[in-house]
Amino acid sequence: MRNPLPSFINRRALLGLGAGAAALAAWPAWAQGDRPVRFILPISAGSGVDAIVRAATVALGKAFGQPVVVENQPGAGGITGTSTVVKAVPDGFTLGMVSNNHVINPAVFRKMPFDPIADVTPISVVGATPLVLAVNPKLPAKNVKELVALLRAKPEGYNYASSGNGTIIHLAGEMFMDEAGVKARHIPYKGTGPMVTDMIAGQVEMGVVALPAVQPHLKSGALRAIGLCGPARSPAAPEMPTIAEQGLPNYVVEGWFAVIGPAKMQAAEVREAMDKQGNLVKPTTPEQAAAYFRSEAARYAALVKKANVVLE
Secondary structure, eight states, X not given: OOOOOOOOOOOOOXXXXXXXXXXXXXXXXXXXXXXXXXXXXXXXXXXXXXXXXXXXXXXHHXXXXXXXXXXXXXXXXXXXXXXHHHHSOSSSSEEEEEETHHHHHHHHBXXXXXXXXXXXXXXXXXXXXXXXXXXXXXXXXXXXXXXXXHHHHSTTOSEEEESSTTSHHHHHHHHHHXXXXXXXXXXXXXXXXXXXXXXXXXXXXXXXXXXXXXXXXXHHTSSEEEEEOSSSOBTTBTTSOBSGGGTOTTOXXXXXXXXXXXXXXXXXXXXXXXXXXXXXXXXXXXXXXXXXXXXXXXXXXXXXXXXXXXXX
8 A cells, every 4th residue: 555655844964974075954754654765876886976865864864763775776877776766656765866867868868768757756956066177287278268269279179078978077068069169079988087087197188077076186286177067156166267157158057966756756845955065055846846857858958969969
């Protein structure tokens, strides 16, 4: 028999984390019963988001008197883990976290095992990771104007890296080229680690990457920041200007993550999710989350088509 969800309750469970992580706050009480809540992460263990969620579950367990178990199910750009959420009984005992890839995948993959809009219950877009356009310091460009001038003077004479075809990192690079009216060769890598390594070594000149992942390299001078990709400056680097304020006002992109459940799950508002240590608080209602999913899906579908990115 289905156990209907109770009303969501505002609860404070602020838990400080280490450097580069954040804290989850005011998570709701969702399901009550004699079994743990499964929280599916469609990413590998050890990532920043993984650390955030795992730290939060400790506080949640104490606050709610009920265990929350995190399960990492990486694969296929998040499709593997999210499939588990989609197939679950919508009773509140199975939730998951998704990112930009959730709405990008339908435009990138020829076949999808589920509809990322209709087959899930968006609960809240809880946070965003600031992205930064960075370059190897040997590249003679210190801002957007100088970088655009270089690229225009030598069309396709430079390379930009990404963490893989069809990722938000790839599309953020494509979006910059499109907004600036310039070209550069795309070099995809299998993950952010090797991408950043080759940027530092000068094998590729530039790339968009999550700010927390490269901030130490920016401070050491191993890489140089051209500008933040989001709509506003980051509290983690307030001195760093955005690309939008440097002459490309329509260039706004950031890595976001959201909590979802299976379709038709009862849901109510999820409150604030994270502090500002490297990530931004972006809490929404379920209705706002659903609308955001749809707008982001349309936005990325157009960009994927323009970039001609299709995976099997």
